Amino acid sequence: MKILVAVKRVIDYNVQIRVKEDGSGIVTENVKMSTNPPDDNAIEEAVKIKEAGKATEVIAITVGEEKSQETVRKALAVGADRGIHVKADGIIEPLAVSKILQKIVEKEKPDLVFMGKQAIDDDCNQTGQMLSALLDWPQATFASKIDVKDGKLEVTREIDEGLETIEVNTPAIVTCDLRLNEPRYASLPNIMKAKKKPIEQINASDLGVDISSKIQQIKVEEPPKRQAGIKVSSVAELVQKLKNEAKVI
Amino acid sequence: MAVLLIVEHNNKELKAFTLNAATAASQIDGEVHALVIGNNCTDAAKAASELPVVKKVIQVEAAHYENFIAENFAPVILKLAENYSHIVCSANTFGKNLMPRIAAKLDTSQISDIIKVVSKDTFIRPIYAGNAFATVKSNDAKKCVTIRPTSFDPCDNSGGSAPIENADAGDEFTTTKFIKREEIKSDRPELGTARIVVSGGRGMQNGDNFKLITAVADKLNAAIGASRAAVDAGYISNDHQVGQTGKVVVPDLYIAVGISGAIQHLAGMKESKVIVAINKDGEAPIFSVADYGLEADLFEALPQFLEELNKLNTIQK
Ligand SMILES: Cc1cc2nc3c(=O)[nH]c(=O)nc-3n(C[C@H](O)[C@H](O)[C@H](O)COP(=O)(O)OP(=O)(O)OC[C@H]3O[C@@H](n4cnc5c(N)ncnc54)[C@H](O)[C@@H]3O)c2cc1C
Numbered sequence: 149m150k151i152l153v154a155v156k157r158v159i160d161y162n163v164q165i166r167v168k169e170d171g172s173g174i175v176t177e178n179v180k181m182s183t184n185p186p187d188d189n190a191i192e193e194a195v196k197i198k199e200a201g202k203a204t205e206v207i208a209i210t211v212g213e214e215k216s217q218e219t220v221r222k223a224l225a226v227g228a229d230r231g232i233h234v235k236a237d238g239i240i241e242p243l244a245v246s247k248i249l250q251k252i253v254e255k256e257k258p259d260l261v262f263m264g265k266q267a268i269d270d271d272c273n274q275t276g277q278m279l280s281a282l283l284d285w286p287q288a289t290f291a292s293k294i295d296v297k298d299g300k301l302e303v304t305r306e307i308d309e310g311l312e313t314i315e316v317n318t319p320a321i322v323t324c325d326l327r328l329n330e331p332r333y334a335s336l337p338n339i340m341k342a343k344k345k346p347i348e349q350i351n352a353s354d355l356g357v358d359i360s361s362k363i364q365q366i367k368v369e370e371p372p373k374r375q376a377g378i379k380v381s382s383v384a385e386l387v388q389k390l391k392n393e394a395k396v397i
Numbered sequence: 398m399a400v401l402l403i404v405e406h407n408n409k410e411l412k413a414f415t416l417n418a419a420t421a422a423s424q425i426d427g428e429v430h431a432l433v434i435g436n437n438c439t440d441a442a443k444a445a446s447e448l449p450v451v452k453k454v455i456q457v458e459a460a461h462y463e464n465f466i467a468e469n470f471a472p473v474i475l476k477l478a479e480n481y482s483h484i485v486c487s488a489n490t491f492g493k494n495l496m497p498r499i500a501a502k503l504d505t506s507q508i509s510d511i512i513k514v515v516s517k518d519t520f521i522r523p524i525y526a527g528n529a530f531a532t533v534k535s536n537d538a539k540k541c542v543t544i545r546p547t548s549f550d551p552c553d554n555s556g557g558s559a560p561i562e563n564a565d566a567g568d569e570f571t572t573t574k575f576i577k578r579e580e581i582k583s584d585r586p587e588l589g590t591a592r593i594v595v596s597g598g599r600g601m602q603n604g605d606n607f608k609l610i611t612a613v614a615d616k617l618n619a620a621i622g623a624s625r626a627a628v629d630a631g632y633i634s635n636d637h638q639v640g641q642t643g644k645v646v647v648p649d650l651y652i653a654v655g656i657s658g659a660i661q662h663l664a665g666m667k668e669s670k671v672i673v674a675i676n677k678d679g680e681a682p683i684f685s686v687a688d689y690g691l692e693a694d695l696f697e698a699l700p701q702f703l704e705e706l707n708k709l710n711t712i713q714k
Pocket residue numbers: 154155156157172173174184186187209210211212213237238239240241242245262263264265266267268269270271272273274275276365531
């Protein structure tokens with residue numbers, strides 16, 4: 149069984165982002181970038197399945213500018229076997245990413261595609277579902293537990309009401325929640341070994357799909373700032389303020 | 398052209414957030430049609446027809462719609478799509494799971510989680526965990542939009558009498574099977590719509606200590622929330638998580654107890670009308686958004702809080 153894992157390079161989740169003064173976007177120069185956090189869970193799960201003898205190959209793929217290769221390299225350092233970097237500059241919307249992934253899936257014929265449930269930059273939460281629609285595959289989104297069975301997966305999904313369990317036949321798409329597992333750190337020897345693992349580079353323009361933006365970003369602005377209020381000195385004062393000043397209880 | 402609102406329901410009743418999504422739909426265009434897909438869902442269709450903003454209800458019935466599997470829903474919606482300029486749904490786990498499947502098939506770039514309708518093609522949505530607001534314009538002929546429910550008021554739920562039409566069911570998608578749903582039932586108000594939310598974080602130390610939160614929540618008729626750290630540590634179940642990767646809440650009063658205030662948590666609660674923080678670390682970032690901050694040990698503060706509440710003659714419900 150072959151598992152393809154999509155990893156995206158995003159601004160590190162610890163960075164306090166800044167909006168550009170001209171409203172054209174977010175400041176990305178000299179900002180720490182890293183792998184989209186749930187994508188680390190997606191790689192970890194794929195590698196664990198391989199270590200359990202249930203998969204034969206784990207391929208990490210990213211779509212993006214030259215530097216997104218680092219994201220694939222990191223996936224190789226924690227156990228992916230090889231990488232694919234589809235080169236594309238500028239804004240690539242989830243629909244375009246899913247069309248690119250569709251082409252790669254048709255070529256690589258994986259049994260499973262693992263991805264993150266949402267990217268923490270645009271918070272779109274779309275790409276996996278779009279890919280499964282394009283392929284007409286089942287989708288198991290927001291996964292917090294995966295059991296691999298013969299030709300099937302049993303997946304526990306985190307939904308608003310609690311948990312839902314579904315069974316999907318392979319080939320299938322799974323989008324991963326942060327609670328799926330605890331991603332490992334890359335050891336130094338494995339980082340060295342990863343440097344020798346192959347990364348195939350493909351130009352998005354050679355795949356014959358329309359990746360032009362269909363959403364025009366008109367402006368990006370800072371949300372209204374919330375002002376810090378006051379500190380109260382006792383619980384009694386707090387309750388009195390909530391009752392008589394804020395009038396919420 | 399009209400707007401198609403995908404109704405979220407449990408076959409009997411509408412889910413509360415459908416009313417918020419209906420408001421957003423009616424701001425896009427006055428002609429809102431509500432699509433109710435389910436199994437024995439006549440009651441839900443009737444409830445949808447009573448929303449005054451809805452001009453027509455389309456009901457689609459089949460046994461394989463019982464569990465709301467997106468793979469089964471998508472073909473029905475795609476068949477109806479040609480009559481509509483917009484397809485809208487709440488941006489909760491139901492809508493997030495379903496809408497991209499429709500958008501991809503329509504070759505449309507979906508606009509996720511809008512907080513404001515500027516015009517028929519322009520919307521405002523938060524990005525980077527709500528640290529920036531992007532105004533975006535869709536150039537697609539058909540628009541697929543998910544709505545952040547807490548950013549729109551619920552519409553009236555009575556007084557309407559829209560006609561109900563039936564439409565044909567689609568085929569069953571056989572490679573996805575529903576097994577079970579573990580819903581945590583409680584008599585408490587729902588987290589997403591509660592007037593007051595009391596949330597606990599890692600500072601609670603264990604699941605048992607959450608009874609301190611429960612006692613206060615009971616007194617205030619509040620919903621219970623939690624940080625991701627508290628859920629990850631197993632103190633409380635995932636449906637309580639507030640934040641970027643959990644639920645977004647906008648209550649009148651949000652009480653954060655033993656929560657540091659990471660940006661991913663703030664993303665889910667910083668629009669609350671009044672925020673209270675109880676934390677023993679005076680430097681905790683949660684204090685920078687709190688209207689009332691109490692620097693104290695929660696294990697002393699929560700029992701005192703309950704005591705003070707007990708002294709009040711009346712508490713708003
Ligand atoms: C102002 C602005 C500037 C932007 N600039 C850039 C830019 O310079 N470079 C850039 O790459 N993007 C950029 N983007 C983001 C881009 O437009 C898309 O929104 C993004 O690639 C997909 O959306 P998402 O990540 O929120 O999708 P989601 O649907 O939330 O992502 C879910 C999952 O899909 C997979 N996935 C998504 N995208 C990729 C990918 N590219 N490669 C591999 N797997 C993926 C991951 O597994 C991810 O966890 C920009 C966006 C905006 C608004």
